[in-house]
Amino acid sequence: MGMLEFFPEWLQYHGAALAVVLPLLMGAICAILPSERLAWITTLIVVSICTVTAFGLLLVTFGGESVIYKMGGWDPPKGISYVIDGLNTPVIFLISAMALLTTLYGLPSVVAEVEPKKRAPFYGAFLIGVAGLLGMVVTGDAFNVFVFLEVSSISTYVLVAMGASRDRRALAAAYRYLILGSIGATFFVIGLGFLYMETGTLNMADIGRKLQELEGGSRVAMVAFGFITVGLGLKLAMFPLHMWLPGAYAHAPSFVTVFLASTATKAALYLMLRFSFTVFDVSFDYVLTVVTYLFTGLGCAAMVLGSLQAIFQTDARRTLAYSSVAQVGYMLLGVGMATSLGLTAGYVHLLNHAVIKGALFFALGAFWYRYGITRTEDFAGLGKMMPWTMGAFTLGGLSLIGVPLTAGFISKLQLAEAALQRGWGWAVFVIMATSILAIIYIGRLILTAYFQAPPEIDGEVVKRNEAPLMMLIPMWILVALSITIGVNSDFVVQAGQMAAEVLGGIS
Amino acid sequence: MTPHVILRVVSKLLIPLIAMFAFYVQFHGDYGPGGGFQAGVILAAAVILYALIFGLDEAKKAIPPSWVRIGMTLGVLLYGGTGVVTWLLGSEFLSYGVLTPDHPSHGQHYGILAVELGVLLAVASVMLAIFYAFGSRQPELSDEDW
């Protein structure tokens, strides 16, 4: 890793804290900045620094090392430690890079969708949300996870509610998200309480060690695992705990939707992995049972029912939101296999899906920006009205379906292979059947866009009006990335294998 | 608004006491129960009481909302800034020991003081901000319609 030389020694160690602290502090400053442009520039600089830092950390772990950052100089398990290892650096990088892209996209988008007075605080809330997500991924302390989980959630509620100036349903959606999100977080914290009762420590690695010594622990540990699973399940929109997701994605400002869709559920899923496989361990009966039957079962249910619901939506954002529920199902299925291959596949899909969904929601945001379109029937003629954006949407859609030479194909290939290796032939058919459902709900949008004439207003055909460059660039970066992964997926698969190595799983 | 004279007199007596108590809790947090969180809430309670008795506008004159907003940020920055200083001194984030290298426990003392002060500022400001935000909304319906 020759590139690592560009990153100072200091950053390789302190980067873990920097990536969290910087957006947190700057978020607070952003909230009181007088000018929105200033706030935007601050945000851009901060997330750029985070991205570079995250990239450095990624290189460190690709080099096969892991870092334990001692917050406040206290040694773990007493102090809070931040852990950088193969499991979380890809997610850290994903979150910060997506934050960077959405910030670029936000320049036109936020102006269109958020009231002028609220824009600077909006960026503040966004930065704090980024800090929360990064924090919950980076921290090695279980209670700290809860704190950051809530930091990110609370800022997310605010961000979703900001959609109210565009669509009042954002308020109801944010409220629903708040109730369910808080219940989820509370369940999680109850679980942590039980875990603390069982082991007397909050350091995740230490809990893991103690539980190993206790060989899985007593019923208290089981209850703890149950609560944590439900709590995180709510956060990651595990079927049937996904009720908050469609509304939140559909009515939030486009900016927020993109960021949420590509990072929030992913970070929660990362935590689920972390807790199920490293804090607890699949060698414990109850964990294995939950992972094998619950994750797989609910994953498959999500894939089928989420895709079916996606087909019947009249709002394009809702279609994609339900599709996200289904895609989380794919990840859970991979995780549910609990084999090294399955974990790799689930993790790879986690990364790929973030790229794909990000591109798709970027495109939807651009449609709204130019023509105020969200309903599927209004897609008529978009192929002519916004060829570049619709092109990006089409390529992203194909990737979601899982067409070869796109990222989605890599995910499905890996998942199917892992399923067969595990001896789960039926799972392959669920995967493929839901791909066919994806053809239907994506195809419907694409066909409407290309095969129906643009609408007429006052007898005049609506003219071509492409999205601004600041929207097209991040959109096409993700589309290009999706195709790059489809052609050469080595680095993503390598990240997946690295994560699977940390997780272990059953052999 | 002309509040009841008893309330006015009693509150005038109480508010300084409440503020004093807040600072007691704040600084005694080192040795006993207390700290920035609790002190912040108590401090905010003093202002809120003032607002309840004399009206929101009076309270806003005393503590303008812009101060509150700056207070929030300042609190967070004081907390984070302490960490940044320890960073600049070449140690981990919030590792107070480096503040006074020859006597680490003193550094810890100063560090925690700064951090708790930040917490006090932030919590008090946030509490006030929430109160102002809710209190200053103009209900577009009359009370009977609720």
Place this chain on the structure above:
Amino acid sequence: MSYTPELALALLLIIPLVASVLIPLCRRHANIREAVTLISAALLLANVIYLVKIVAGGARPELHLGTFAGKFEIKFVLEPLGAVFAAIASSLWIINTLFSIGYMRGNEEKNQTRFYAFVAIAIAASMGIAASGNLITLFVFYEVLTLSTFPLVTHKGDAKAKRGGTIYALILMGTSLGLLLPAVIGVQVIAGTTDFMVGGVLEGKASMLAVSILLFLFAFGIGKAALMPVHPWLPNAMVAPTPVSALLHAVAVVKAGVFTMLKVVTYTFGPAIATGSSMSTILSWVAAFSIVIASIIAMRQDNLKKRLAYSTVSQLSYVTLGAMLATGYAIIGGALQIIMHAWGKITLFMCAGAIYTVAHRGEISKLNGLGRTMPWVFGAFLVGSLSIIGAPPMGGSWPKFFLMAGAIDSEKAILLAALIVSSILNVIYLIPIAVRGFMRPPDDPAKDAVIAIERKKHRWVIIPPVLTALGAFILFFFAGDMTDFLMPILPGGEF
């Protein structure tokens, strides 16, 4: 860089891809645009001929493009079957381009640039399929072919095109993602590789049950082979302009399907395993059933293109039947059928397109006496029909002969009967079209006189079918060479 077989192999893909990039760049100048297509087609053909010679000499040029998704490899290896497919697709691309120029300009179709660009991509995908060295590469290009032909099928962009295109995409993508991909991954998991090897890779690794399941998945997963009941996409794809139907639905797409079928049976399963499974017997019955039923449906179609489409469904199942019988004769017969049917069927489609361009008629019942006005077209149609039917001395007679020999070899009298019945049905639904054109009196001689004048303008829709008809005839004499060329695909290298 010297011209090596490896480079030639890469050029197979590069030439049409470069063409697909250049074509939109020259969209302002129609003549240059068409010239680009023609030149790249010619270059491609020259390249393929070189490769065919190399392969005939026993070499198997290889090219690795790297791996993706862990252990799956993108890899090209050219072997006789692939060389044959590449040769058909590239040679017919030239003739079809000539025809397209005549047709697209004659009918003043819109978006011609898009049309030529996507045809070039489709050809690139076909080349990818032909040269693929393992199943996963094949699958990738198989999907690319589906997607790149979608804009061609829906070229007209109206509601009918949308409906046809939807069915086309849904069935082809549904079967490939739903059945073919699991089968491919199944092979990878069971055999540890998806490479194509003479004699198969599953020998001794898969249980009989697994072989049966995989065979089933492949048979229906390769939707492009149009085995009943996954055939409806083919008649529905006829909403496309005729050059598309001609090139893609007589040559590239459907042939990609049956080619995959043959390749899978010979190189993945290996004839020995394939014949041993009772699933192959069942599937050969399905194929026979498809042959007969599709012929019967074809008889009932009045729309010329629809009739040809069902005829294609029927003829494709010959190849599937050959693959499922999996004896030496049957496999070679299937491979020959790919070649012969391509030349025969493209003739018929081009004739249909010529009739549509010149006379604006698409229904068989309206063709009375038209043969007198358009003798060359109807003559070519007759020759093509005879080749499809399998009447000597047309190229199409050889595959029928080999397949019957294969059916006799494996002692399946019913299949033999099905082949014979089908030949009779072919006569019934194809010959009357030409007969109607030559023998019946015209419905409206005045109109036909106008057509006779009109005809002169449309030289480029009439010459290509005549050329391919000639080809279908000449191929009869080269069957021996082709058989020798294909022989190495059989384990042991003999029948």
Place this chain on the structure above:
Amino acid sequence: MFSAIFENFHYTIVIILMMTGLYVVFSSGNLIKKLVGLSVFQTSVFLLYISIGKVRGGQPPILVDDHSSGGEHASAATNLLAGAAEVPAGGAHHASDVLYSNPLPHVLILTAIVVGVATLAIGLALTVRIREVYGSIEEDVINEIDYRYNLEGTDS
């Protein structure tokens, strides 16, 4: 059986509060009442945490011995944490001569309370806004309005 309930009465209370809170959240259609339920639910968790920090016979975790020396300060804190680890096991005897209750859950729950307050504040703010734009804080009514909006695509 009853004795088990009374011996662990703190758990009983926690469970009752928890179930009450959850029930109110899910059953009530009024947005404010839902928030009340949520707060009750969260409070039950605070109680749960605090009750597990209690060590039988333990004193409030305030240093009674000389705290002039920073070094000892730190070591006492360390002991507290070490003690915390042994709490669940039952017997909490350690080197220090004073038996402290475990302070860590208190600290944790302080954070959780702050989080709860923030959530509540945002929930209430949202409710106020919802009341302004929908004219109601009953979930059924809001859903009905949204449903009609979805069907008709306009704000009639």
